[in-house]
Structure formats: structure tokens, C-alpha cells
Amino acid sequence: MDMEPVIYVVDDDQAVRSSLQALVQSVGFKSRVYNSAQSFLDDYDGVSPGCVVLDVRMRGISGLDLQEELANKGITLPIIIVTGHGDIPMAVRAMRAGALDFIEKPYRDQELLDRIQQGIEADVRHRKDAAARTIIQERLDNLTAREQDVLNLVMRGMINKQIASELGISLRAVESHRARVMERMQAGSVAELVQMVVIAQPEFAKRILEEKLR
Amino acid sequence: MNHPAGTYISDEIHRIILSSISDAVFITDEDGALTFICPNVAVIFGYSFEEVEELGNISRLLGCKLATKADLDEQRELCNIEREIKDKSGKLHILLINVKKVDLPMGSILYTCRDITERKLAEELAQRRQEELAHASRVSTMGELASGIAHELSQPLSAIMNYARACENMIQTNSREKEAIVSHLAQVCDQSERAGAVLERLRKFLKKQHQGVQLADLLCVVHEAIELVRPQANREGISVRVVAEQGVAPLRMDVIGVQQVLVNLLVNAMEANHASNSEGSSVLVEIRCCGEQKYEVRVSDGGAGVNADVADRIFEPFFTSKEDGLGLGLSISRTIVESRGGQMWYEPSDQRGSTFCFTLFDSDRVA
Structure with missing residues (x-):
């Protein structure tokens, strides 16, 4: 998880590309440059965290197309779109398609570096969340069907007695299942358990709440 | 009258004819x-008749070296020599002078001078207006x-x-990476030059003064024109190709004029392509040789x-199919081309x- 972030510069202008590399390297970032959206797509393995600095106007696959392509592949790398003068409609489209931010040329270098920093932070955060989700989901998948039933009802705020009656099993059996759930989920308290489910299955947690509010 | 008409001319008629025309006529001996x-x-x-008589020699009126004896002996008559002279009050006149060898008892060289100052000034004014309009x-x-140019500048x-x-x-x-710093600084210089070149190209194109005719390589002129529209072409994903026949030799031409015609045709072609939304469209510039020092340039689009019902009006001034067009581009282009004989x-x-096609000659041949 502690991989060094990489700035991916995608620009078809050689000078702009190399100068951006020089700039980000001078403040200590690792960077890779690509002269086309396609070469970036071919090269990117999804492993390294970081963010993309992308010129919106390029020959071949345009910046906007690349953004869509990445989204289709499920790659969530933050994208900072660099636009020339008068490309506001394009920038709007980029933002709608999920770009982290756009920056208009000519920009101040600090502005760009700030956005790159934000981009990296967003990606690191995003990757941590994703990793946490994966771990919790693995634990959830390890529960037996009966344990999942119990967890569902705990999530709904029922006490053991209610759960026993709802599932038609003995109170002792509920207590035993519940203890297994806490153990398998490695949860120290019910509050922790609920938080885990909210992180891994936000839709499920939301549905329960909505049922309650209805 | 006993004599056939025209053979009997009295001194009186001579005098009447000469004083009714505005051209001035002189006869001199071999030495002027x-x-x-x-x-x-x-x-x-x-000057009055007497004052001219006092001046004595034609060179005092028309300046020296109007016609050498050798030229006169060889050609008998030298026509349409243009010369600027000052009259008695110092005012400048432009004269069209004919010098002819004659065989008369009173002398051997006949000079006729026509004052074309006004015509010349009118021509110059028209020319200037034409250049202003072209500008x-x-x-x-x-x-x-x-917007394309702004982008072109913002890159460097x-x-x-x-x-x-x-x-x-x-x-x-x-940082210990001294070499990298030096290399970056060299890049700063290169990129300044790149931006400078964009501005220089613009400055030349937008120069108000007429640059006149100069020897130039047509292919270079075409490429320069393409560079001016390149940013726009890139933005719209339009490729511009040049196909030139072998052996395009340098020729004397009005470089800015030719460039203006080309830029105008290229802009129109790109707009035509853009308007028809053709994917991966291209504009083709062809240069064909069609005779010695004569070329045909063809600009084709995929729009x-x-x-058909406006095709014969497109070269008319103020005719335009563009929403914000002036309708001057094609009309001025045609004037530029025709003024050079094309x-x-x-x-x-x-x-x-x-x-759209135009022909181009070496300007020396036209003049």
C-alpha cells in the first residue's frame, strides 16, 4: 500500500510533456510521460497510485475519450484535465465525466502542483477505502447463511430475543451465532460491526435505514 | 483646295494643333x-517659351540620360519612358516620354511628353486602397x-x-543534477524561439505595408501558409497535405499576396470540412507545373x-455564406491573383x- 505515487503526464506536445515531467520531478514526484492516450492505456497496470495530467485536446484518442475509457475499465485514477483557452464546454464535459479538476492554460505551476497533490491524496484515500472494503467483504463472505441472517437482524437493531423469535431458533443458538459473527468479522463491538457493513455494503446499510424511516 | 487632304499643312494649322493638345513636343539636335x-x-x-529657349538643352527640362545615342540608332524610337520631373514651381510631374529619331532640317530627335501625374496618382491610390483592403x-x-493561435502560443x-x-x-x-538544469534552461530558450516564430509568422502576415515582389520558393510559401492555419487544423482534427510536382523552381512573386490567397482558401476549406462533420477529413494542396515558370495551385476540401445556384457569385465582393464572414476573402484573393496576371x-x-484553383506566373514575365 505504500507504493510511491506516480504522475502520469499525457500530452502530445513534446515540449509541454517534458517540461511537465521536469516540473513534477523537481518537487520530488515520480512521473511517466506518454505522447498519446493510447500509449498510456497500453502501459498503465493500475497498480501504482497517483494521478493523470491530461491535455484535453489531442490527436487520436482525445482526453475526454481517454477519461471514458478509464472509467469503463474501472480505473479510478484521478484525472486533472488541462485545457487551452476557450475550451470551457470541453472542461464541463470532463468534469461531468468525473475528472478531479480542470486547469486552464496558461496556469501557474503552483496551481497545478496543488491539484496534483490533491489528486494523489484522493487516490491514496480511495485505494485505502477500496482495500478496506475488500478485506471486510472477504470476512462477510466467510459467514454461514445463518450467521448472515443474524447479522442482518443485528443491523436492524434487534436484540437477541427478537432475533430468536424472528428466525425461530433458541436464544442460546442466537447468542452462539452472534459470537461467531463478531469473531469472524473481527469486530470489538456492535458499533464497529455496523461500521464495517456500512463501508463494505453501503447500499445495504442505506436500505435498512430507509426501511426504518418509512 | 488643290492638294489632297493632309499633305498641305500650313504653319498656322501646325500651331493650332500643337497648342490644342496638352502634350509637349520638342525637337533637338544630336547633342540635345x-x-x-x-x-x-x-x-x-x-516655363514660358522664352524661358525654355534660354535653358537651351533638353536635359535641363527632362533630366539626363533619357536615351543614349546607341539605343536611338538601333531602335529609332524609344516609347513610354516614365520620368519624374520638377516644373518651374518645383512641383513634381510624372511624364510619359517618347523619343524618336527624325530627319528634319531643324533637328534629328523628336521628344513628345505626356503628363500622366494624375493618372499615376489615381493608380497609386487605387493600389493603396487595394492593399488596405487586402490587409x-x-x-x-x-x-x-x-483561438488556434492563442493555443499555439500557450504551448511554448x-x-x-x-x-x-x-x-x-x-x-x-x-540539486546536484547540474546537467539537467542546463538542459532545462536550453529548453527554455528553444521554447522562447518557438513562441517567437509564431509571432514572427503572424507579424509578417499582418504587415500593413506592401512587400512587393521577391524571389521565393512556392513550396515554402505554401508551407508557411499552412503553418498559419495549422493550429486551427489540429483543433478540428483536419490534416493538411501537400502534393507538389517535381521541379517547382523559385519564382518572383508577391509572397504575402500569395500567402493571403492560400490562407484564405485553406480557412474556407477547413470550414467546409468542419461544417460537414466529416471524420478524419483532410485538405489537399496540389502544385502543378503548367508551363515554364507557370504553376497551378489547387486547394481541395471534403466538404x-x-x-450550384450561388457558384457564380462566390467571387463577388460582400458575397458570403458564413454567418460572420465579410465576403471579401475570395474577391480579394481573385484580385491579388489577377493583378499578377493569373x-x-x-x-x-x-x-x-x-x-479552388489559381495560376501563378513569375512576376517578371507578367510585367
């Missing part, structure tokens, strides 16, 4: 000494290309900023073509698009 002075000499020169049209064309400027800041950061953090026309295509 005046032997005959027309009575209306004051009309052009401001206005160039400015307007540049307006259409402005961004690069300069990035490199410069990188150097600053590296120096402040005591929808010119509507022709400009439109060729519809069987399939898609249209082709």
Missing part, C-alpha cells in the same frame, strides 16, 4: 540642343484563426514556465461543396467537396 519648342510648353513645365481581409482572417509558454520553475526548485533544493476559379467535384 533645343531647335524646336512647342508653344504650349508652359502647360506642363511652367483588412488578412486581419479578419487572423481573427478567425485567433506553458513549457517555458514549467522548465523555469523546475530549475528554480532544483537550485533551491541544491459539402458550393451550392486566374482564379472554382471547380465543383463529382463526389464530395470543392476545389
Whole structure:
């Protein structure tokens, strides 16, 4: 998880590309440059965290197309779109398609570096969340069907007695299942358990709440 | 009258004819000494008959070296020599002078001088207006290309900023990578030159003064024109190709004029392509040799073509199919081409698009 972030510069202008590399390297970032959206797509393995600095106007696959392509592949790398003068409609489209931010040329270098920093932070955060989700989901998948039933009802705020009656099993059996759930989920308290489910299955947690509010 | 008409001319008729025309006539001997002075000499020169008589030699009126003896002996008559002279009051006149060898008792050389000052000034004024209009049209064309040019400039400027800041950061953090810093600084210089070249190209194109005729390589002129529209072409994903026949030799031409015609045709072609939304469209510039020092330049697009019912009006001034067009581009282009003896026309295509063509001669041959 502690991989060094990489700035991916995608620009078809050689000078702009190399100068951006020089700039980000001078403040200590690792960077890779690509002269086309396609070469970036071919090269990117999804492993390294970081963010993309992308010129919106390029020959071949345009910046906007690349953004869509990445989204289709499920790659969530933050994208900072660099636009020339008068490309506001394009920038709007980029933002709608999920770009982290756009920056208009000519920009101040600090502005760009700030956005790159934000981009990296967003990606690191995003990757941590994703990793946490994966771990919790693995634990959830390890529960037996009966344990999942119990967890569902705990999530709904029922006490053991209610759960026993709802599932038609003995109170002792509920207590035993519940203890297994806490153990398998490695949860120290019910509050922790609920938080885990909210992180891994936000839709499920939301549905329960909505049922309650209805 | 016993004599057939025209053979009997009295001194009286002579005098009447000479004083009714505004041209001045002189006869001199071989050395230029005046032997005959027309009575209306004051009309052009401001000097009275007697004053001219006193001057004595034609060179005092028309300047020296008008016609050498050798030239006269060989050609008998030298026509349409243009010369600027000052009249008695110091006012400048432009004269069209004919010098002819004659065999008369009173002398051997006949000079006739016509004052073309006004005609000349009118021509110059028309020429100047023409150039002003062409300039206005160039400015307007540049307006259409402005956003592309802004982009073209912002690229090197961004690069300069990035490199410069990188150097600053590296120096402040005591980076040991001296070579990298030097290389970045060299890039700063290169990119400044790149931005400078964009501006220089613009400046030349937008220059108000007429540059006149100069020896140039047509292929280079075509490429320069393409560079002016390149940013716009890139933005719209239009490729511009050049196909030139072998052996295009340098020729004397009005470089800015030819460039203006080309830029205008290229802009139109790109707009035609853009309007028809053709994917991966291209504009083709062909250069064909059609005779010695004569070329045909053809600009073809892949657009929808010119509507048949307006095709014969497209070269009219103020005719335009563009929403914000002035309708001057094609009309001025044709004037520029024709003023150098060429022709400009439109060729519809069987399939898609249209082709605009013009011919170009070496300007020395035309003049």
C-alpha cells in the first residue's frame, strides 16, 4: 500500500510533456510521460497510485475519450484535465465525466502542483477505502447463511430475543451465532460491526435505514 | 483646295494643333540642343517659351540620360519612358516620354511628353486602397484563426514556465543534477524561439505595408501558409497535405499576396470540412507545373461543396455564406491573383467537396 505515487503526464506536445515531467520531478514526484492516450492505456497496470495530467485536446484518442475509457475499465485514477483557452464546454464535459479538476492554460505551476497533490491524496484515500472494503467483504463472505441472517437482524437493531423469535431458533443458538459473527468479522463491538457493513455494503446499510424511516 | 487632304499643312494649322493638345513636343539636335519648342510648353513645365529657349538643352527640362545615342540608332524610337520631373514651381510631374529619331532640317530627335501625374496618382491610390483592403481581409482572417493561435502560443509558454520553475526548485533544493538544469534552461530558450516564430509568422502576415515582389520558393510559401492555419487544423482534427510536382523552381512573386490567397482558401476549406462533420477529413494542396515558370495551385476540401445556384457569385465582393464572414476573402484573393496576371476559379467535384484553383506566373514575365 505504500507504493510511491506516480504522475502520469499525457500530452502530445513534446515540449509541454517534458517540461511537465521536469516540473513534477523537481518537487520530488515520480512521473511517466506518454505522447498519446493510447500509449498510456497500453502501459498503465493500475497498480501504482497517483494521478493523470491530461491535455484535453489531442490527436487520436482525445482526453475526454481517454477519461471514458478509464472509467469503463474501472480505473479510478484521478484525472486533472488541462485545457487551452476557450475550451470551457470541453472542461464541463470532463468534469461531468468525473475528472478531479480542470486547469486552464496558461496556469501557474503552483496551481497545478496543488491539484496534483490533491489528486494523489484522493487516490491514496480511495485505494485505502477500496482495500478496506475488500478485506471486510472477504470476512462477510466467510459467514454461514445463518450467521448472515443474524447479522442482518443485528443491523436492524434487534436484540437477541427478537432475533430468536424472528428466525425461530433458541436464544442460546442466537447468542452462539452472534459470537461467531463478531469473531469472524473481527469486530470489538456492535458499533464497529455496523461500521464495517456500512463501508463494505453501503447500499445495504442505506436500505435498512430507509426501511426504518418509512 | 488643290492638294489632297493632309499633305498641305500650313504653319498656322501646325500651331493650332500643337497648342490644342496638352502634350509637349520638342525637337533637338544630336547633342540635345533645343531647335524646336512647342508653344504650349508652359502647360506642363511652367516655363514660358522664352524661358525654355534660354535653358537651351533638353536635359535641363527632362533630366539626363533619357536615351543614349546607341539605343536611338538601333531602335529609332524609344516609347513610354516614365520620368519624374520638377516644373518651374518645383512641383513634381510624372511624364510619359517618347523619343524618336527624325530627319528634319531643324533637328534629328523628336521628344513628345505626356503628363500622366494624375493618372499615376489615381493608380497609386487605387493600389493603396487595394492593399488596405487586402490587409483588412488578412486581419479578419487572423481573427478567425485567433483561438488556434492563442493555443499555439500557450504551448511554448506553458513549457517555458514549467522548465523555469523546475530549475528554480532544483537550485533551491541544491540539486546536484547540474546537467539537467542546463538542459532545462536550453529548453527554455528553444521554447522562447518557438513562441517567437509564431509571432514572427503572424507579424509578417499582418504587415500593413506592401512587400512587393521577391524571389521565393512556392513550396515554402505554401508551407508557411499552412503553418498559419495549422493550429486551427489540429483543433478540428483536419490534416493538411501537400502534393507538389517535381521541379517547382523559385519564382518572383508577391509572397504575402500569395500567402493571403492560400490562407484564405485553406480557412474556407477547413470550414467546409468542419461544417460537414466529416471524420478524419483532410485538405489537399496540389502544385502543378503548367508551363515554364507557370504553376497551378489547387486547394481541395471534403466538404459539402458550393451550392450550384450561388457558384457564380462566390467571387463577388460582400458575397458570403458564413454567418460572420465579410465576403471579401475570395474577391480579394481573385484580385491579388489577377493583378499578377493569373486566374482564379472554382471547380465543383463529382463526389464530395470543392476545389479552388489559381495560376501563378513569375512576376517578371507578367510585367
